[in-house]
Amino acid sequence: MNKSIRITSLFALVLIVILLANLTWIQGFREDELAQNPLNSRNFLEAKSTPRGQISAGGQILAESYQDDNGYYQRQYVTSPQAFGPVQGYLSDIYGAAGLELGYNSVLNGTDSSLFTSQWLDVLTGAPTRGANIELTLDPDLQQTAYNQLSNNGYEGAVVALRPSTGEVLAMASSPSFNPNAIVDPATAENAWAEYTSDPQSPLLNHATQESLPPGSIFKIITTAAGLENGYSADSSVTAEAAVTLPGTNTTLTNYAGQSCDGGGTTTLQTAFALSCNTAFVEMSVDVGADALRDAAEDFGVGETYDLGIPNVPGGLGEIPDDAALGQSSIGQRDVEMTVLQAAVMAATVSNGGVRMEPYLVSRVTGQDLSELSTHDPDSAGGIEPEIAEQLTALMKASERNTAGYTGADIASKTGTAEHGPEGTPPHTWYVAFAGDVAVAVLVKNGGGMGTGATGGAVAAPIGRAVLQAAGGLN
Template sequence: MIAPRAQRINIPLRHVAIMCGGMLFALLANVTYLQALGTEQFEEDPRNRRTMIARFGSPRGDILLHDGTVVATSIRSGDNAFRYRRVYPTGPLYAAVTGHFSMYGTAGIERAEDAVLSGSEPRVKVRGLVDGTRGGATLRLTIDRAAQRAAYEGLRAVGLPGAVVAIEPGTGAILAMVSYPSYDPNLYATFDGARLDRVDKRLQADPRDPLLNRAIQRNYPPGSTFKIVTGGAALGSGRYGIDTPVSAPAVLRLPGTATHLRNAGGAACGDGTPSLLSAFKLSCNTPFAQIGIDLGQDALREQAERFGFDADLDVPMPVARSIYPTGMDRAQTAMSALGQFDTRATPLMIAMMAAAVANHGTLMRPYLVEDVRLPDGTVIDETESAPYRQALRPAEADRLVEMMTAVTGPGGTGTAAAVPGVTVAAKTGTAENTASGRDHAVFTGFAPVAAPRVAVGVLIEGGGFGGRVAAPVARAVFRAVLDRHAE
């Protein structure tokens, strides 16, 4: 009697036991998943205070300029929870490059090279385990201190939003990257959450966009600086030489429209049939629009892509795409040949155009990080310069050098960029801006022509004529770099 009754009682107990066993198995499986595979999502969750504290528990790697100047470092904070605080000794001057490191996020190089700087990169972590050191690796940048300051002070003197990029043509090393207005990264180094929120909201809401890196995060109509691309396509077609007469009427009716295109100020271009070199020197619109119509959008696009348009790029920070439009009619193609319509370029790309010409048509891949060093000084990574695009054949580049050199000579549009005793090659631009109605001032060029040391791209929002407003900023950067090499 007892056995059958016990068996009847054990049936529901058995079901409960099976259910509990299943739940226990599911719990163990979930814990195993979280421990083995799901940690990353919790580590990245901003609500995870433990991870946040850990990121400030050891010193982050320094960020140095090419000459060893410290532009970002970690110091003891005196806080028991957040032991190290990030410090930016030069404030806004290098913000477009360094970005910032805070409790709630990173920007700039701090974000792009976070693994190396934090010490989580495998090679850095392994070395730390071997020798017992804590902290991240040091980044040495390509930035030239004098060039960066000259660019920043030049933009600040103008007082309008803009950007400057300087590149060493033979290597692709970025010598200066400035966006104005800037911000002080030290404002983000606080451990006071309420204060950090106030700072971030204020900077995010600022209509001047100080957090925006205009040098690489925004593209603009390049205006007449794009005539480097159009000129390169013309020379590469075999139909034009620098002495070839080009049709340059005072007014050109765009095909299929009632719109009339004029040169700057409505002036005539020479005698109406100037040479290609003269039209480039004077930055005439009608002859280059006609060249664009004659060559067609496919030829212009192919040439633009050789300079890096329509391609993704990082330096290592991601760069917004520079764009040459598709599906245009002949009138739109004419305007695109002048760097208008939907043609867009970042200030970095504007500098890259001149750098390619300066380097006999070979565009080197631009880069910001020179090398990475462990706390003991061991170099674990070093950037080697490498070709990025063959933008032009050497002969075509040489002809463009002649055309660009004329721009800074007597009667050219870029005389304000001329440096006494130095031959400078350049192209100015005034880009229409339909959003505000105020034209952007644009400039690109390189110096010295015989042995190029620096190529510069300048864009100033609402600045007007590039030859008047942007060219003097470029000249200051030229002088800063060339003076350093003369020492």
């Protein structure tokens, strides 16, 4: 073999080695990166050629796929799309995915590793590849009731109802909402997207899980738990004065409308809780300390997120540098923030004898033949002592009676009216409650049109009671 042939052969061999190394690198180390690249049209065509699984709740189909004239599968939302929109989300060729459509995408499109066995059965039997279905814990009637209570009144806010014994999310309504069909349909997508994204009330945001706000007096449940865990009882003596000066400052903090609590002087913790006396909770929080308040908040899940398949933010207490900040935090103001989901978990924890259950939205995954592929097992996530929960239940029942509650119903509740923004801004109004094996949290933002005089008892409480009644929790 002459020199030229040897050089050419060696060069060809080097090129082959480089090619093999490059193929190995791409196939072995960059497959996910390239395969999942949004510019890879093969993924889009493959996804559109596969029937996606259904989303259903209570035996009703919420989302399904249908085949168009070109043989591609399109998504449609068939049951009350605006009531379920913030939870189920959307799957758009233009704007991507959101909600459970995104969180459970690999299950719905059939590529999830948990579906390995069913995928291979399809291969062996020659059956076409299909996505799996997800069944939600939502009660369709309760979801519609919660949504109607918000939307029919023109409220901006959210409602979450849970089953305390399991953590099932029975309702998760957000208002204003959106119609996912308008985003999915190419004929309306651009205009709908422009409308929704420019709306200052953020209809594409799930206000139940993606927005944390000052909770106001519903946070007194947590402050009371901290007190009960550190020597207080319902009969403990606390201040009933109309105002208190925050420690180390000249700042005065008052009760609602500057009123004294139970005539002034001193009163019991039970009366202070029922009348929601700010001054008593400032005094008690400073006595038990910031660490006790933080521990109690953690016990109730404030600062945590949950694996729901949808985005949720943690909330938190913020910084508490001194006793003045502690006093403000004790009544759910200053830097304290909670989501409506966390507020519902708080109420559910008390209802469930102190056991905090992980909330969840997807109860089962089924195949296209509706055979069960997996099911969710309820799981606890901590909580408080049973005797603390028992005392809180009694205090919350007294609070409901004071809030002109539902006659004859055995509801335990707490209202909240949270200041925010510049002076003169209408407050956010809250209500948390439980009856039977149902717990509910309601947020109506910016006073619900009732101005600066809005209260949780007047605005949010009627919604919570309507949801409890629809759930069968009331006698």
